[in-house]
């Protein structure tokens with residue numbers, strides 16, 4: 261006699277697939293291996309400049325240097341469910357390669373002479389010795405100090421120890437560290453993101469950064485995998501509240517789908533829709549009182565920290581999007597808010613798709629659909645509804 265069938269949303273009693281195996285599978289495919297080997301290790305992945313704001317609020321120009329590296333050590337052993345950085349790395353990059361990439365960036369922008377800020381991103385953590393040779397870490401820190409540039413680097417939490425930060429401060433007295441926290445929620449970190457660290461690790465890292473007077477930028481992820489739009493909105497607002505008083509800047513990254521990731525598979529299977537732009541506007545409206553308790557805007561005395569939302573691939577099917585006709589206007593308003601911190605940016609913004617978005621939120625809160633009911637803009641609407 262076969263065992264009675266259980267009522268479960270998660271399969272039929274067979275051993276479940278491990279998230280780790282799902283994350284790793286695409287990185288070992290022939291197309292991913294071939295792509296990795298195709299990169300030139302002596303040039304950075306990309307170097308460009310954008311308008312930015314210095315720590316004291318002054319507008320400036322910032323150069324972003326994205327280096328071609330061996331990637332992130334957490335990716336080597338597991339990896340986050342949405343991270344597509346493995347597409348851009350090469351596992352044999354040497355210290356000399358990194359120095360020539362850095363030289364390339366310095367020459368291209370004339371020692372960054374027209375730019376007050378430099379962001380150095382490594383598809384991992386700059387201060388992690390297994391990923392980046394210590395000598396190169398020192399070069400970046402001391403060159404930016406010598407050139408008088410405000411430096412921003414990215415890091416996971418485990419590298420940000422008292423000892424490592426004391427070491428880094430010898431070479432650069434004023435830099436900021438951006439941490440991809442993604443969610444201030446251990447369950448989400450473990451089961452949705454597969455982040456490999458907990459909120460406690462972030463708490464500890466922040467204490468160490470504060471002790472050394474280093475500025476803290478926190479990345480939060482809007483709508484991680486396996487989450488409905490309504491949950492994403494509620495969590496997004498709460499996580500901002502949780503980290504605002506301990507961050508100098510919060511950057512909320514609305515999910516954008518990168519090739520070969522778990523979120524890419526869900527998306528192609530019609531099981532995940534990147535967030536609505538309306539949800540981002542709503543999150544900002546609800547989070548604004550946390551950032552500006554007296555209702556002010558950026559630069560006012562009541563500002564707790566800076567809140568930035570930059571919808572990468574905004575308006576596209578693989579990024580945060582609305583109906584297709586209002587997208588560019590809503591993206592522009594969100595980006596204006598990141599600079600001004602003024603809710604007035606959203607005044608007068610409206611479109612008929614707002615009603616559909618609102619209805620979806622209400623339904624997701626009323627129905628037992630933990631993964632949500634949102635469908636991307638692509639495809640036939642009737643077919644999409646039938647597939648629910």
Ligand code: SF4
Pocket residue numbers: 332333334335339340343344345383384416440455
């Ligand atoms: S920690 Fe960052 S770089 Fe590493 S796998 Fe996760 S998202 Fe990617």
Ligand SMILES: [Zn+2]
Pocket residue numbers: 582583584585586587611612613614
């Ligand atoms: Zn619309």
